[in-house]
Amino acid sequence: MNFKPIPNKFEYLNWQEIECVAKNKRSTVIWPFGAVEQHGPHLPLATDSIFVDEIISEVFKLFSADIPLKKLPTQYIGFSPEHKGFAGTISLSSNLITSMIKEVGSQLSEMGFKRLILINGHGGQISLLNTAARELRSVAPGMAVFPCFLWSGVNGLSELLTKTEIEDGLHASLAETSLMLALKPELVGDDRPNEGNKVEIPKGWSLEGNAPTAWLTDDFSKSGVIGDSRGANESLGKNLKELLINHWSELIMNLMQSDWPNNS
Template structure:
């Protein structure tokens, strides 16, 4: 197992004492990262916690890259997401939109009592994106002295993914080449190689979503079983741990740049 959380770094909230958390929060330009994932089916070959595992790993990687220069902490991940469209295939634990939004607001309200100057809501699930945008506004309005930001981590790959991918557009969709590669690198023991199977994404609307990194401006609601009989979409057969390592490290580069900028703007 490559990735470990909970106490693996000094920027890990869960592994610190309250005094150390307060000491970090009180420093100029302090930054708090809240990873937000989901528990939902990811086909026959990936675990239901895939989104939570990956966003938590990327959050910690970014924090570890900058923790010598930036006062930063990463909270335990918010593990359940907004995933009603996955319910028909089983294994999913979803929250109502308003319940999840209020829960994230409550977490922010209490965590920010420790003095942090900025809060990054780092999202790992496409179905959470509109909710994260709403949370940035509601939390930002409530905490006028804190810079509140929201980001879906895999969108950071847009600048480099063409250097790595082998699949055509549609191959890096749900449980496809991208997520499977990352899981093979980070948590290979959770990937069922013999169960890898997924159809390519076939979106009829030209303006709809065509890939993990090609969202399109048109939102369409469908139950997930309309896309895939396995619950996965894309080209997971093209995934590899080597690709996962390169994707992970280059996501770390992007996170390092962003976290440094947030710190400098709020110091």
């Protein structure tokens, strides 16, 4: 039986194919990051990982097979200490994740790859990946590194989600429950918690924002949910999915059509 590899999966190619791709002046690797952490009683532990893996896989379907863009296997286990009060959460240390990104990124740079996109689906490790990306650049200055958050900068979210959901629906709430209903409905339970979104915070401070606190989920939520998931539905999820795919396909294609940064 002849086996035809999936052209954009890094690990399915042979070393000669990788060597050829890396030589391209626009060679780019996408490395998705997620988490294995509690997402309430109704969503799977791998919610963030599933989201980023599914969206990027859909984005690849819009590109031609010969584009010099490859995807590393999604890093499912991430940095999730805020959820360690709940069974099922597995969290790696910040030092381990930073070291892993530096080691893998340095090797990609040595192969000749020009750009690395760290596309992250877990809000709790945004700052960590930003820091790791800067450290990677210091040891592999010839490769551009882009630490991105799946939900950041996506136009149209405010038309689909209320201000309350955008600001306070921090975890396993309306948006995440709806998106999972659109992607993998068989993994969604029947519960629709509404919890953890009415926290008394000193004036001017917030859970996340300009003056945040390093919160832990079990500070104010017994279910693990922060927000209101009661209105979740598949239709909203499909619209969110479309926004995410359109946003990232446009951004990635803009990058792939450019020579930035031109280090030659």
